[in-house]
Structure formats: structure tokens, C-alpha cells
Amino acid sequence: GQQVMQIPQYQHVQEGEDFTTYCNSSTTLSNIQWYKQRPGGHPVFLIQLVKSGEVKKQKRLTFQFGEAKKNSSLHITATQTTDVGTYFCAEDTGTASKLTFGTGTRLQVTL
């Protein structure tokens, strides 16, 4: 099946440092969604990117969709302890109910 690779698997930063997670596919993505899962919680939708080269911002979070629609990134500026959790990208095939998730990047933020 479709493989969506996500790197890194884990990152530990100090509060105030920036953080980026990358999502890569071997094929062209229809669109990409990003989710955040807090420790002990469930995934919560953050955003969806549809267009080639699209960039969207949510406060300190910046989401990008590659020009070739084969990769995406989530960048957090000046991390805070509230950013702790696992970030997943997910490809939406646009058919049926198929969302293929990346393996996730676990972010740990310390003071």
C-alpha cells in the first residue's frame, strides 16, 4: 500500500527552539492532513493542504506542501511545553475513507 514516511521519529528540544517534521511519499499525494496527538490523548486534526506549494500558518505552526506534492512539512517556531505530543501527517486519497498515516514524530519539549 501507499507508504508515507515521516522523519524524525523523535525529537527533544528545549523550550524556545524550533522544530520541524517532514513527511515524504514516493508518489504524488492528493492532499495531506496533519494531526496532533497529546500524550494519552487521541489524534486531533490541525490542517489540510491541497495545492502544490501551499503554505498555511496557525500562530507558531507553519505547514508546507511541496511543489511536486510528494512531501510536506510542519515547522513550529519557538516551541512551548504545550507543543509536546506526536505529530502525524496523513494522506487523503480522496476516495472511500482511506487516510494513510505516517508513523509520526514525537516531540518532547523541556524547560
Add this chain to the structure above:
Amino acid sequence: EAQVTQNPRYLITVTGKKLTVTCSQNMNHEYMSWYRQDPGLGLRQIYYSMNVEVTDKGDVPEGYKVSRKEKRNFPLILESPSPNQTSLYFCASRWGQGKSEQYFGPGTRLTVT
């Protein structure tokens, strides 16, 4: 409040003892899915349903059954659970075809001994 509910939240059972995890959504969503989450493997889809009486296999369907008799409910059935089905399970729902966010339930942590 729009939500997806699952029960039970925690379950410890023994090999071979049939169990059902219930899932219900109050958003009139057409699409519902079940995922399992395991360390290092992310979220893998078990089964999904596009509407009442329409279900299909996801990536890891072996050992699981589902049914969709009503739009709001999508139970996950383990007829004969085995230890390799010990996992964290999430039910999810979304609107019609494509390009819509998915709402997840709170999760069910299942341990099979």
C-alpha cells in the same frame, strides 16, 4: 457537543474470549473507520465503512470484524482475540468523500493475555 465515543476505554481479556468495542458518532458522518496504534507503526486502518451496510478492509483487517447497521454506530468485533491484538484502538468518523477532517474517539486500550 460533536463527538465520537468508544466503550470500553480499557479492557483486559484472555485469548479466545470474544469481545466487542462499541463506537458511536453524533455528527451524522457517512464515513467511519477503525485504527490500531502501535509504537513505531503509527496508525493503521483496520476496517472502514462508507455508509450503512457498506464496509471494507483496511490495511490490517485479519482477526477483526465490523458491522454498520446504523449510521451512527460502528462496532469492532474480535471473535477470538490473540495477544498480538494488544493495542490502542481508535474509532474515527468524517464527512463524505475526501478532503475532510477526521474526528477520533478517545481510544480503547486493549490487553489480551
